[in-house]
Every structure is written in structure tokens, then in C-alpha cells.
Amino acid sequence: MNSSEQLLPNWLKRSAENIPTRPAISCEGRTLTFAQLDQQATLLAFQLATLGVHAGSRIAVLTGSGLPYVVCVHALMRIEAILVPLNLRLTTEEQSWLVQDVNASLLIHDAQNAERAHALTTSLATLPHVAIGLDTTTTTVTLSGIAPTEVALSEQITLDATQSIMYTSGTTGKPKGVVITYGMQWWNAIGSALNLGHNPDDCWLACMPLFHIGGLSILMKNVIYGIHISLHEKFDAEAVNTAIREERVTIISVVAIMLQRMLAALDKEQGIPGQGRYPAALRCVLLGGGPAPQPLLEDCARRDIPVMQSYGLTESCSQAATLSPADALRKLGSAGRPLMPVQLRIINDDTLAAPGEPGTICLKGPTITSSYDHRPDATAATIHDGWLSTGDIGYLDADGYLYVLDRRSDLIISGGENIYPAEIEAVLLAHHAVVEAGVCGRDEPTWGQIPIAFVHLTADSTVTEQELLAHAARHLARFKLPQHIYSVAQLPRNSSGKLLRRELHTLLPENR
């Protein structure tokens, strides 16, 4: 393709032309057709234009995962502005850092998050903000009190252009903005369709937060495929089970803990412990967010629930590898083969690992980010010649199927949320009594993992665990708070002084 060929018609607009009257998205009993979704996105884009939003503007969005967010995503696309979704679970301090780091020019929030938005704009007096709301009578999403300005909207999508900036942390402590282009979204949707199959009558259930890539990518598939999305603002196992039954859901994206709760609810609903089933129309349970417990996969296989484990990260625009329906049972426990546009290799000691040999998972292709926003250092450290070094550990079997052993050595995944030890350590180190800090995950049956911390205190310190936890709570989102903070004499380090987080667990009272 030459440069002029990197254009596609705006996906929502094309779907609105192709199938105007078909349901695009349903949420809390309200449904928008493709024509309605397109009309609302257009109107909202005109309102945003009144506020000075233009191509390339960076817009922070602090809303729940409902229709206002969805319409906002598409309005920003029509105006070629850049979506920066804020994780609702972050503290005001964390959100404030992020909004400044990305240099957002506007904050959009909904009524439920008015208080958080107020706190945020109090700390950032120069940040304009506007409330978005759903008129429940007309099912219309608008910015309250803003007149529309009829500007020329983009009818096309430039695959090279930035669609969103999604923050993720890493080993360096502070979050980094992953640049997500339209092309990444497009190729991810196409790679997924080639693997899972595509049926214009599919209905995809989304119950994951839309401020993460896993949720956002479903909104893109919505308009690229022209399929119906059943959107759940909050995950509720019973409600999800009901929707699967009543809305003819064919695909659902979940993390392991959601699936476990769904099965428990299913057994309760059907009164047959361990044997609850879903309708045959449910053809794919797409499982993401970290390695899945083998017993869960086996339980689903027994129940004929078509679970397709996947592997992906923000940098790969959600799935990079996914088990295919044909291999679901034969390769239980594997995250499958890389999607068609993706190249995957395992690197151990700077060389290609042999089959079965674990190493770092590296990814390349048009679904893989090419940079972190204004972080050439982080980009250079992570991406070489288009190859993204994920830091995650896995191996390929003799047939080339991926088995993920460990997310990047220091990453803690708790209920599908990524927690980065370095970030918690930085907060603990900011306390005057803390000399050294180390954080790792501890396995836990409900959440998968929870963070625990180890600190080496100053000799004269009298600080208590409770006081340190209270300090941490002032700076960190709840889900990142360590379950315990252990005081130890010293932390394990290698010869060059690098903290060995993998050895922290040997310091646990029960392991000493």
C-alpha cells in the first residue's frame, strides 16, 4: 500500500450505511442501531468542536463503561482527536499525574464520576472539563449545555493515525502511554476474525472495563465487523448469564475470575453443581488477562464451554495469540498460535529458543505498538527493529503453540488488573522511614494474585505496618495496596545491586 491506500472509510459510518437499522450496541436495556450510534457520534463531535477539540487533541475520559463512553469514543474518531481513557480505579493523584503526562486538553466525565472529576480538576486548575450524560428518555448522549458546531468531520480513517493512548506501567515505576493506532485496532480485529471466524449475526458480550484495551478493542470490532455488542457497565455474573441466554450471545470476553463466578452462578441457577451449561449459540469464550488456572479450563471442557485462551497486552492491542476453536481441547492450557498478522518468537539469552525452551515472548506486526508516547527511552528499551520484547516468559511447543509461564517477572495480575511492583515500591520509598522496598505477588484463590511488600526500615524507625499502609493508601489505588508489609533486615539483590523480586517470597515468615 502506498500512503494514499492507508485510508479506510470510517468504520462506524460504513456500518451505518450498510446496516443502518440493525442493533449496534445494547446496554442496560437500551439499544442503539448503527444509524443511531452514528448520528449520536456526529452530534457529540459537533459539541466537542464547540469546545475547541480538533484533530490530534488529547482528551481524557473519566466515565463508566456505558453508552456515554461508547459514543464519546466514536465522536473522537470522527474528529480525529485522541482518546485517553482514565482507569477509574486509580487515585486522584495517579490520574492527575497521567493527565499531565499526556498533556490532555480536556477532561470528559459522567455524573457518577463528577466527584472524582472535581478532585482532579481542583488539582489541575488549568484543565477544562465537561460533563457527558445519557438522556434516558431519548437514549441520547450529549455534553450538558454545549451547543453543536457543524464542522467538517472525517469520513475516513488513516490507519497510521493515533486512535488512543492507553497507560500501562512497566519495570520503571511510572506508567507509560502506549500509542494505539487505528491500524493496530483494524489488524487486531481482522486477525481475530480470521482465527475465531466471523458471522455477521454474531453478538459479542463486553463486561470488561472499557478503559482497558481488552474492552476498547470490542468497541472497534463492533463497527469493523458490523456486529451487535451486549455491553455490561459492570460485571455481574447473573446478569451476564441471563444475557447469554436471552440475547443469543455468541462471543464473550472475560478474565478467569469472571468465568469462575459465571460458572458458580450458572450452577446455582440451574441447580446442578459442576454441570451448568450455556446454549450452543455461545461459540467462543475468549479468555484473557493472564494465565488461566488449568482446573478452570478442564471444568469448562467437561461442560462443553468453548474457552479460547488468549495472550495479549496493551502494547499488542489486546490478543496477540489465541487458541483456535479447532485446537481448544487438543491444546488445553495453551494460548494458541499468533494471530495471522502477528509474528511471535521466544528469545532466550539473545537467541531463538528451541521448542519447549522458555524465554521472553517477543512480538512483531501491524497490531504491535511502535512507540510509547514521548518516551523514546522506553521505546528504545522495549522495541528493536519492530520486535516488542514483552518481558513475559513462555515457550512454544513442537507445533508452535504458545504456553505462557509467567507474565513479566515483576508483574502482578490481580483480578485481571495489572499491578506493577515498582510503582508500589516508589510510594513506600517516599516514606521517610523506608530505606529499601520490594513488592511481589502472592497467589490467592479469588484474585489470582495480590501484592505483598517488604521494607528495610531506618535503624531508629518506630513506624508500624498500619502507618505504612495508610501512607500507601494515600497514593495508590485500592487494588494496588499490599495485603501485608513485612519489615526485613535486607532485600535480596544480585551482584550489581538489582533487586531480585522473584526471591522476595523467601523472606515470608512462613518460608524463613
Place this chain on the structure above:
Amino acid sequence: MNSSEQLLPNWLKRSAENIPTRPAISCEGRTLTFAQLDQQATLLAFQLATLGVHAGSRIAVLTGSGLPYVVCVHALMRIEAILVPLNLRLTTEEQSWLVQDVNASLLIHDAQNAERAHALTTSLATLPHVAIGLDTTTTTVTLSGIAPTEVALSEQITLDATQSIMYTSGTTGKPKGVVITYGMQWWNAIGSALNLGHNPDDCWLACMPLFHIGGLSILMKNVIYGIHISLHEKFDAEAVNTAIREERVTIISVVAIMLQRMLAALDKEQGIPGQGRYPAALRCVLLGGGPAPQPLLEDCARRDIPVMQSYGLTESCSQAATLSPADALRKLGSAGRPLMPVQLRIINDDTLAAPGEPGTICLKGPTITSSYDHRPDATAATIHDGWLSTGDIGYLDADGYLYVLDRRSDLIISGGENIYPAEIEAVLLAHHAVVEAGVCGRDEPTWGQIPIAFVHLTADSTVTEQELLAHAARHLARFKLPQHIYSVAQLPRNSSGKLLRRELHTLLPENR
């Protein structure tokens, strides 16, 4: 996408890794799995390397539409050489012109076409040639007597690179080579999958010549989708019907005359005139190659045969617009909406036509060619700012559905083959007795259209119609021969002397 992102894994290689043991292609009772097809393409590429074929080499292929051709297509892809398929229906003179025009460095032919190849290489003494054959005992395709050279093969596909050059004529008389890139094939396959749906268990029946884009594009879908292809070297209605029944065919590509014959055979087989049916597994009869007769579409609707009419041309890498399954009945007679990556507009008098207003069909997008090979004049005349002016006439209804009224005014479509009047006229004008010549199509129930010619002879001429037909037969493929050549006093021309082909029919004896 930046330049490094225009790479995809080689499609066949990836399918061979993903689904090595699944059937890739069946032909005449022989089946190759994806692993076998990949192995054979690799071996054949090594043999081609021995013959000096390298990236960018232009290779003329003169074979039937069987396994040798298929393996050859993939071998050329692995070596990044350019496929130039020769239409078997052309005369040696026509083929010779084309091979010279494209500057082919090698001719590959099969045993059935040895005589034609001999004639061709006799006229082109400097053109090396080699025979390709299928060892029916081992189902192995090889070049006879050529040892392999193990060269490094491309593991990737550059979407920008040229995959093939497909000749098509036009208003200028001499054929032009349409540059078909890998990207055009990829985007066409994706656009089609988004429209028709994609099921990894699909089986696509190919019974059209593989030297045309309609056939070749099925071979690309074969490896991009990883689906099974049932390949028929020659179209035989009974054999196709049997395959549909016995091989669980889900999609078939046909032109109108094939479908008519299939229905006739079906009625004979099932003994119920006008009521023969296909199994429900056949989910899509993709109808191309020119406007379809309305009675045929209505007949199929009555029989619940899911016909999806399409519109496309070589320059658009087969389908550019196709009716979707959901609209098949509602919009009977329409060629549907443009595929997702394609933009389509109707231009009348240099302005955008209103709904219902006929005009020239123009196309843009990554499935549309960006040039004719070494013909900057033809490219500039046809493509402006990425928009291809097809010369075909159609309109969009109020819902944006395409109705094709006429292929480019001078194009005759006979049994799915394009015939260009200017080419026949040039041959007639080469006869010493012919002063003026004009060719147009006459409707004919079996072939759709057949060419007829009108000549204005020199005053002293005594040449007969039979003599002129014999002259034409020496230069033109059989299917292009006029059914009749009428001698007339003068041809209709506009004020600037341009031949008005549309008015030729008024000269017919019955219309005078």
C-alpha cells in the same frame, strides 16, 4: 502503518503452521494438505531458483487450472517473482504479444499445453521454457528434469509488492497489464470475509479459469483464510453439483451461464423441473462476471439458493461490491454495497450523481490497482487521485446499493469472458479491403452476449464475409470471433468522428 508494518507472514506458510494436516486443496480426486502444499511450493521454488528465477522475475504461466498452476502460484510467491498467467483461449499471436509486452523471462507450461507452448516459443526464440507436471502417483508437482537449488525463501509478504500482472483490454485495442499487489489480494479477501462472514470450516468451490482474477483470488483466500478449496479444472455442471453435495461446499464462485447450467443439471438429477435444491450448507453462491439476468435471480430466490451478486473487475482484484446475505432477497438485482475497504461513487458529467442517477462507477481503496504495467498513459487516463474510473455504468439507490446497468459501453461479456470491440476492430482494419470497422455485442440466450461486426469496405472490394472471418480467425481467439460481419455503407460517428458503438445495432438488417 509505517513501512516496516506492511509485512505479513507468508500466508501459505502460516496456514501450514496453524493447520498443517487440514485439507488445503482438492482437485480431480487428489488432495493436498496445507503442509503438503507448502512443501511442494518450497520445492518448486527451489527448482525455479535453479532456472535463475528471482525476486521481480516475470514468469508467464500457460497451464490448465489444476494443481500444477496452484503450486506454481505459491512457489512464485515464496521467491517473490511475478506471476503472469496466460489466458488459454488466446491465439499464439495474442499470447506472443503479451509475453513480449510483459517482458517475461521464463515460460512455464504443462503437458496439455505443450503444443501451444511450442508454437509460442517458436515465435519467441529467446524465451526459455520449462514443463511443469503432476506426478499422479505421489501427487507431487515438479519441473521435469530440474534439480532444486536451496535458496533463502521469503518468509514474509510485502503488501506493496507485485504478486501478478493480469492482462485486460480496454478501449485502446491492445491489452494492458494490471498490476496486482499482495495488498490488493489481502484486502479483497478481508473485505469479502467481512461481508460474507468467515468460517474456518468453509469449503470454497472454484470452477472458473485460474488465469482470471476471479479464480486467482480464490487461491489467495485459500491460504489467507486457511479454508479448503474444491478445485475443478474445467467447469462441468454435473461434477460441480456432485461436489456441492458430497464435499460440503459452503461457497461457490460462478458466472451466470454456469449457474444456469448447474440449475438445469440439478433439475435433471432430482427429476423435478424448476425445483431442484442445494443442501443448506451451501451458504453463498457468489455471482460475478457481469450483470445477471433477473429471471435467474428470481429462480434462485424461489429455490432458496443464496445468490450474492457482485461487481468487480481485474483492476479491483475481483469483487469490489457484493450483496450481503442479509440483503440477498431485499435487494434482488443489486450488486450490493462496496466491500469495507472500498469506496465507490457514481460520476455523471464530472459531478457526483444523485441516488438513482446513472453514471460511471468509480472505485478507490487498497483493493484497487494503482497502475497498469509500464503504461503511464493508460494509468493517468484511468486513475485520478486513487479513483479508478471503471467506464462501467451504474447507479446507487437511495440506500446506497449499486445497480450495474452496463459494463463499459464497449465491453462485450460472453460467458464470463471480456471481449473488447477495439481489439476485433483492429484485426478487421488490418485487412486491405476494410476501410472502417465497428464491433458490438448482441444479446444471446446461452452466452449472454456475442460479438458482431460491421465493416465499410473499399469501393472495389470483392471480399466475402467468410474470407473476413477467416482473416479474423488467424489473429483472434475463438471466443472473440464475430458471429457475423455485416458490410455497410458507413458507420455511425459523432461530430468529432468518434465511433458510436452503441448505435451499431441500428445497422442490423432486422433493424434497418
